[in-house]
Amino acid sequence: MEIHYEIIGTILIALALVHVIFPKYFNWDTELKKLSLINRQMMTVHTFFIALVVLLMGLLCLTSSTDLVETKLGKTISLGLGIFWVVRLFVQFFGYSSKLWKSKTFETVIHILFSLLWIYFSIVFFWSALLK
Numbered sequence: 001m002e003i004h005y006e007i008i009g010t011i012l013i014a015l016a017l018v019h020v021i022f023p024k025y026f027n028w029d030t031e032l033k034k035l036s037l038i039n040r041q042m043m044t045v046h047t048f049f050i051a052l053v054v055l056l057m058g059l060l061c062l063t064s065s066t067d068l069v070e071t072k073l074g075k076t077i078s079l080g081l082g083i084f085w086v087v088r089l090f091v092q093f094f095g096y097s098s099k100l101w102k103s104k105t106f107e108t109v110i111h112i113l114f115s116l117l118w119i120y121f122s123i124v125f126f127w128s129a130l131l132k
Contacts, residue, residue: 001131004124005065011117012058019051057081068128075129082125089118 022028023044032040060077061068068074092115101107 001069001124001128002065005061005068005128008121008124009058009061009063009065012054012061014058016051016055016058019047019054022047069131075131078125079129082122082129085118085121085125089115089122092118 028043032043035043064074068078092111101111
């Protein structure tokens with residue numbers, strides 16, 4: 001089971017680092033000008049903190065996989081992470097409009113890839129939390 005935590009940890013760290021390109025990729029210089037100052041700053045600050053939490057989750061998985069699998073506290077943390085990623089999976093389908101990815105090859109591939117990742121994360125964390 002620890003190998004899955006190490007795989008997830010590596011993926012999460014990569015996902016956290018990808019947040020660095022968001023402003024340029026999503027053209028925030030132009031797009032966010034339309035927003036009020038508070039909304040612009042919320043976008044950048046919240047993006048930073050999401051990336052930080054994802055990075056810390058990844059580091060936790062890489063550095064403490066045995067503890068997450070074998071201890072009561074680790075299983076409790078794993079349960080919380082499982083809940084987090086199941087909620088994220090639901091947001092993938094119900095929080096974003098399908099107009100953002102349907103009939104667009106790259107976006108559809110990304111949608112499917114991330115859906116599979118959230119499923120994988122959810123299964124691993126729940127499985128580990130519920131194992132005796």
